[in-house]
Amino acid sequence: MKKIAFLGLGRMGLPMARRLAAAGHPLTVWNRSPGRADGLVEAATPAAAVRGADVVVTMLSDPQAVADVAGRFVPELAPGTLWIDMSSIGPDATAGLRAGLPDGVGLVDAPVVGSVGPAATGDLVVFAGGTDADLDVAQPVLELLGRVRRCGGPGSGAALKVVVIGAIVASVTVVAEVLSVAEELGVPQELAQGVLAAGPLAGVVARALSTDADFPVRLAAKDLALAGGGPVLSAARAVLLADPSIADRDLSAVVGSLRRG
Known part of the structure; x- marks a missing residue:
């Protein structure tokens, strides 16, 4: 050993x-x-x-x-x-x-x-x-x-992680925002979540609504920064950083944060 x-x-x-x-x-x-x-x-x-x-x-x-x-x-x-x-x-x-x-x-x-x-x-x-x-x-x-x-080769694992986590974090942020839009338009949350979960965003919706994950928002924002300054990932990072009260909570906290906002 x-x-x-x-x-x-x-x-x-x-x-x-x-x-x-x-x-x-x-x-x-x-x-x-x-x-x-x-x-x-x-x-x-x-x-x-x-x-x-x-x-x-x-x-x-x-x-x-x-x-x-x-x-x-x-x-x-x-x-x-x-x-x-x-x-x-x-x-x-x-x-x-x-x-x-x-x-x-x-x-x-x-x-x-x-x-x-x-x-x-x-x-x-x-x-x-x-x-x-x-x-x-x-x-x-x-x-x-x-x-x-x-x-x-060297660095390829680190590079793929940036790609994958960028997609996950930005997608969760998008789902959080559209659930906020649903609330503003009077669409019941249960209905919006159910329809989204039944389509191609099923995995993202499950992650956005997770109650047992523990990936702090501050680390999610750090990972987005590693991907550089593209417009979509930069916008998602700005959303995560806009509410300091969720910095140490799991990424799913962005759903409630945007709904409050």
Whole structure:
């Protein structure tokens, strides 16, 4: 079993780390705010966490967080170590991380689609990019966390995540707005939701009305920013940022926010 260091025990990271430990991997964890290890072996620093690890997994909030933490552990990575970054940071930031690696250290970008429930049950969708050799090493670890789609070379997983999450978040925002329009026009919400759910938007409507997902609006807005400044995604991001009261609530909160507005 590979010795793994897992850095980032947030909403998604902690259940993912638990799965790796439950599979029998020797695991050391680290989190910016200590005390979240929940019985796992916790290191005091990122550098201490990665020493002697075969695989390092990071699950952090944004490009700046990954860059900051990487600066604290990358110098400790020995040749032959594989770093799997599962954060959603986009291909440009991923390329910057790769450029700063010591000789002999590999990097796989493997962001995920899914929420806290799938993270706990191993049902995430994992978009993995890297060299074939690095992906071969990463595959058994990633398969403990979800269904792995090998996307191609370095940065390809990070790029596909930007595409997919942009479509999901913008579509949920559109559904939220049309439900607000329905209310203004006197169309009963149950009727509007039922008709929309019976058509090609069924999956989007289900996500917009979800009561068990946990993907904070602030992170959804961050992911839209990674896609650049296109007019539709920029407009959706502006909608998400317009109501600070929902920043830490799940994306579905935008439905109620627009109806109140």
